[in-house]
Amino acid sequence: xxxxxxxxxxxxxxxxxxxxxxxxxxxxxxxxxxxxxxxxxxxxxxxxxxxxxxxxxxxxxxxxxxxxxxxxxxxxxxxxxxxxxxxxxxxxxxxxxxxxxxxxxxxxxxxxxxxxxxxxxxxxxxxxxxxxxxxxxxxxxxxxxxxxxxxxxxxxxxxxxxxxxxxxxxxxxxxxxxxxxxxxxxxxxxxxxxxxxxxxxxxxxxxxxxxxxxxxxxxxxxxxxxxxxxxxxxxxxxxxxxxxxxxxxxxxxxxxxxxxxxxxxxxxxxxxxxxxxxxxxxxxxxxxxxxxxxxxxxxxxxxxxxxxxxxxxxxxxxxxxxxxxxxxxxx
Amino acid sequence: xxxxxxxxxxxxxxxxxxxxxxxxxxxxxxxxxxxxxxxxxxxxxxxxxxxxxxxxxxxxxxxxxxxxxxxxxxxxxxxxxxxxxxxxxxxxxxxxxxxxxxxxxxxxxxxxxxxxxxxxxxxxxxxxxxxxxxxxxxxxxxxxxxxxxxxxxxxxxxxxxxxxxxxxxxxxxxxxxxxxxxxxxxxxxxxxxxxxxxxxxxxxxxxxxxxxxxxxxxxxxxxxxxxxxxxxxxxxxxxxxxxxxxxxxxxxxxxxxxxxxxxxxxxxxxxxxxxxxxxxxxxxxxxxxxxxxxx
Numbered sequence: 001x002x003x004x005x006x007x008x009x010x011x012x013x014x015x016x017x018x019x020x021x022x023x024x025x026x027x028x029x030x031x032x033x034x035x036x037x038x039x040x041x042x043x044x045x046x047x048x049x050x051x052x053x054x055x056x057x058x059x060x061x062x063x064x065x066x067x068x069x070x071x072x073x074x075x076x077x078x079x080x081x082x083x084x085x086x087x088x089x090x091x092x093x094x095x096x097x098x099x100x101x102x103x104x105x106x107x108x109x110x111x112x113x114x115x116x117x118x119x120x121x122x123x124x125x126x127x128x129x130x131x132x133x134x135x136x137x138x139x140x141x142x143x144x145x146x147x148x149x150x151x152x153x154x155x156x157x158x159x160x161x162x163x164x165x166x167x168x169x170x171x172x173x174x175x176x177x178x179x180x181x182x183x184x185x186x187x188x189x190x191x192x193x194x195x196x197x198x199x200x201x202x203x204x205x206x207x208x209x210x211x212x213x214x215x216x217x218x219x220x221x222x223x224x225x226x227x228x229x230x231x232x233x234x235x236x237x238x239x240x241x242x243x244x245x246x247x248x249x250x251x252x253x254x255x256x257x258x259x260x261x262x263x264x265x266x267x268x269x270x271x272x273x274x275x276x277x278x279x280x281x282x283x284x285x286x287x288x289x290x291x292x293x294x295x296x297x298x299x300x301x302x303x304x305x306x307x308x309x310x311x312x313x314x315x316x317x318x319x320x321x322x323x324x325x326x327x328x329x330x331x
Numbered sequence: 332x333x334x335x336x337x338x339x340x341x342x343x344x345x346x347x348x349x350x351x352x353x354x355x356x357x358x359x360x361x362x363x364x365x366x367x368x369x370x371x372x373x374x375x376x377x378x379x380x381x382x383x384x385x386x387x388x389x390x391x392x393x394x395x396x397x398x399x400x401x402x403x404x405x406x407x408x409x410x411x412x413x414x415x416x417x418x419x420x421x422x423x424x425x426x427x428x429x430x431x432x433x434x435x436x437x438x439x440x441x442x443x444x445x446x447x448x449x450x451x452x453x454x455x456x457x458x459x460x461x462x463x464x465x466x467x468x469x470x471x472x473x474x475x476x477x478x479x480x481x482x483x484x485x486x487x488x489x490x491x492x493x494x495x496x497x498x499x500x501x502x503x504x505x506x507x508x509x510x511x512x513x514x515x516x517x518x519x520x521x522x523x524x525x526x527x528x529x530x531x532x533x534x535x536x537x538x539x540x541x542x543x544x545x546x547x548x549x550x551x552x553x554x555x556x557x558x559x560x561x562x563x564x565x566x567x568x569x570x571x572x573x574x575x576x577x578x579x580x581x582x583x584x585x586x587x588x589x590x591x592x593x594x595x596x597x598x599x600x601x602x603x604x605x606x607x608x609x610x611x612x613x614x615x616x617x618x619x620x621x622x623x624x625x626x
């Protein structure tokens with residue numbers, strides 16, 4: 001056999017392997033989709049929607065943290081801005097259909113994200129985290145002082161309204177499928193972004209920023225765009241959350257929320273697509289379970305313990321560890 | 332009554348005094364953060380919790396064992412310092428080679444644990460700590476009334492801040508510390524126990540926080556969550572001063588306290604946000620902070 005033959009053989013076998021892997025992935029995704037579609041018949045839809053909203057929030061955060069290497073400690077600001085904007089518009093302008101309120105919330109978050117990005121993007125590592133934290137705190141105090149947010153009491157009674165003026169969202173099942181559709185759309189969008197040439201540049205920046213600069217990439221522009229997309233999706237998550245629960249509160253703007261989304265991403269597996277989703281599911285579930293049981297007063301210390309354990313022992317998160325296990329044992 | 336910009340002199344000087352006192356706390360806390368960050372490159376999110384521990388320990392020791400204020404002023408920071416050394420030794424040391432971000436996340440977890448446990452035991456409504464007898468009353472300065480205790484807080488904070496700055500910037504021990512963080516292998520080669528130095532530095536940094544906590548016990552409400560809010564303010568102070576700049580942290584701390592006090596006098600709604608606003612402006616003009624060196 002000549003060398004080119006061998007090479008083409010190797011090439012073929014790699015292609016083959018990739019094909020089976022793709023097929024496996026496709027099947028896995030299919031199963032997941034069916035599960036998601038059937039889930040509201042088994043579980044309480046509002047609880048599922050809560051998971052989906054936080055999962056979207058974590059996916060948005062992970063685009064910045066996991067794929068670009070920028071730790072924002074201020075993402076609560078976008079969640080809250082989306083939620084308050086949508087809540088305010090839907091409560092005060094009855095002519096608006098739900099999706100218009102949600103789009104407006106997302107847009108305002110996007111603009112805010114651009115502002116954050118321009119102020120913070122030249123800082124790196126922990127400096128970046130501090131700056132985003134302080135900016136988010138500014139947003140928090142704005143919401144505390146503003147009268148339209150209802151201050152400490154929060155904004156209540158946000159009408160769910162009708163999607164496109166046609167579909168009644170007061171019905172939990174309709175609402176669930178709407179949230180699911182938005183979530184899946186965003187998930188696919190992030191998947192597309194990450195695997196695009198643009199996403200590759202983001203990964204390059206994460207791995208070695210000076211090298212990306214020396215290759216001629218305008219690194220700051222790439223980072224700003226990633227930040228803005230991330231803020232937009234986080235805002236969208238907040239907007240949907242306020243429609244689902246019909247309320248928006250200061251909790252969403254508090255810096256603990258920024259910490260929580262970090263926890264979700266880290267526990268699930270940062271820098272993986274599915275990780276933040278699993279992480280959100282895990283954290284929301286644990287909070288819910290603890291709140292039911294005798295440990296209801298111990299939610300914070302237990303979350304803190306999970307934080308410490310994850311940082312010390314499982315830095316690649318649930319999905320990362322599973323991937324490693326699969327690679328090791330199933331070749 | 333004399334007026335300044337439409338505000339009575341007494342009101343203005345009263346707010347100014349409160350501002351300086353808050354500034355003294357900001358200075359002590361941001362100094363500890365700056366020491367830990369500047370020397371160890373650890374973002375200590377547990378700093379607020381350590382401050383809270385100092386205050387809680389003061390109250391609890393008084394309630395259960397009758398430990399008086401002066402003993403607590405030494406004992407509480409010592410205990411918290413030991414707790415800090417343990418946190419460094421058992422937790423932070425394990426992630427020493429990793430990205431600095433992990434130190435932030437780890438200490439955030441530690442803070443959640445400490446705060447959560449104490450909240451369960453003592454609730455969030457706040458404990459009361461009686462003012463020590465010798466500090467009761469105050470002196471009339473003519474234009475304003477100055478309580479003795481507030482004067483003591485300012486003096487004590489300034490002395491400790493200056494002492495710390497002097498130790499790190501001017502003494503041999505400080506030189507070892509700074510050298511150890513520049514090149515720990517070389518220092519180890521010279522026979523200096525760098526890991527011990529790191530533990531002690533972290534312990535010392537959180538001792539400063541606990542000292543602030545003891546000072547705070549008689550005048551602020553002592554609750555398990557008292558550290559959570561002030562922590563974020565203090566982070567902003569450190570960023571304004573220039574991360575890692577020790578002198579910068581002290582000066583900025585006091586300055587920000589005054590700015591906050593003045594804002595409270597002239598435009599109250601903005602008083603809790605003004606420090607973050609200053610931070611944004613400073614970052615736009617001087618990205619490395621007022622006293623930051625690194626480019």
